[in-house]
Amino acid sequence: MPGEEKHGFSVTAMLSDLFWRSPCRSISWLAGGFEVGRSTINHRVLGTELFRKTCREIEMSDIMRHYDDFLAPHYSWMVDLSLTDKIAEQQSLPAMLGLPGAVRGFAVDLGSGPGYQSFALANMGYEAVITIDTSRFLLDELEAARGPAPVKAVHADLRAFSKFVTPSGADAIVCMGDTLTHLETRADVTKLFQDAFEHLAPEGRVVLTFRDLLTELKGLDRFLPIRADDGRIMTCVLDFEPDTVVVNDLVHVRDGQTWTFQKSRPRLWL
Numbered sequence: 001m002p003g004e005e006k007h008g009f010s011v012t013a014m015l016s017d018l019f020w021r022s023p024c025r026s027i028s029w030l031a032g033g034f035e036v037g038r039s040t041i042n043h044r045v046l047g048t049e050l051f052r053k054t055c056r057e058i059e060m061s062d063i064m065r066h067y068d069d070f071l072a073p074h075y076s077w078m079v080d081l082s083l084t085d086k087i088a089e090q091q092s093l094p095a096m097l098g099l100p101g102a103v104r105g106f107a108v109d110l111g112s113g114p115g116y117q118s119f120a121l122a123n124m125g126y127e128a129v130i131t132i133d134t135s136r137f138l139l140d141e142l143e144a145a146r147g148p149a150p151v152k153a154v155h156a157d158l159r160a161f162s163k164f165v166t167p168s169g170a171d172a173i174v175c176m177g178d179t180l181t182h183l184e185t186r187a188d189v190t191k192l193f194q195d196a197f198e199h200l201a202p203e204g205r206v207v208l209t210f211r212d213l214l215t216e217l218k219g220l221d222r223f224l225p226i227r228a229d230d231g232r233i234m235t236c237v238l239d240f241e242p243d244t245v246v247v248n249d250l251v252h253v254r255d256g257q258t259w260t261f262q263k264s265r266p267r268l269w270l
């Protein structure tokens with residue numbers, strides 16, 4: 001939707017990332033647990049009951065099962081960069097640099113995984129980052145690495161992120177690293193954009209990054225070596241369909257002298 005006018009506000013795209021300005025005025029937020037030294041932020045702690053309720057409400061999708069039953073323990077290994085290097089990479093993306101210079105305030109990371117963008121946002125100066133993911137395993141990794149960073153992990157479906165942010169409450173909302181294509185329907189994506197629009201503060205921005213899957217790979221080009229070392233080998237085979245790409249993830253894991261084979265095939269939306 002580059003350049004598209006929405007309610008009189010411009011929607012512009014930079015590289016593959018979308019920055020979405022909100023017409024909203026006040027700055028406030030609901031979820032938290034941080035000390036933020038900014039009087040314009042209305043800071044309230046997320047109640048334990050609400051948090052428990054949200055966890056119970058996660059309705060498992062195929063993609064969530066893919067992470068729970070297969071990918072999560074391989075994810076950081078697959079990325080093949082140290083946490084520090086991955087955070088630096090995410091921080092230097094033009095999309096991230098497109099966020100306002102003197103950054104303060106509250107950011108939301110949707111589909112955070114182990115938190116590369118959450119930690120990048122904290123490094124950029126955001127005073128509080130709420131990070132939402134359905135993978136308990138990956139959120140545990142994030143929490144183990146968190147240290148003093150003002151990052152709060154929430155185990156929830158990102159499609160319900162508006163439960164944790166008051167209207168006009170977020171200075172930045174990011175959904176990066178292919179998470180967007182994990183959503184089950186186009187209606188989910190549309191609803192996410194609408195919710196983001198409603199929950200951004202004035203001058204707030206949405207940053208989306210995702211791989212361009214529109215160029216179909218054919219024949220042997222569909223077989224992608226992801227990573228291999230002494231203990232693990234990962235290969236990915238892509239099946240292109242009219243509106244989706246089926247990702248066949250294949251992993252061999254060494255256990256002493258033997259290798260075990262694991263497989264999973266989630267479907268991503270184009």
Ligand SMILES: C[S@@+](CC[C@H](N)C(=O)[O-])C[C@H]1O[C@@H](n2cnc3c(N)ncnc32)[C@H](O)[C@@H]1O
Pocket residue numbers: 063064067110111112113114115116117132133134135138156157158159176177178179182183
């Ligand atoms: C490809 S990973 C991206 C993680 C991270 N942003 C990165 O760049 O490495 C997609 C993440 O989205 C999460 N995810 C997928 N569907 C979700 C949903 N509906 N709600 C919350 N998280 C979801 C997965 O658990 C996974 O951590």
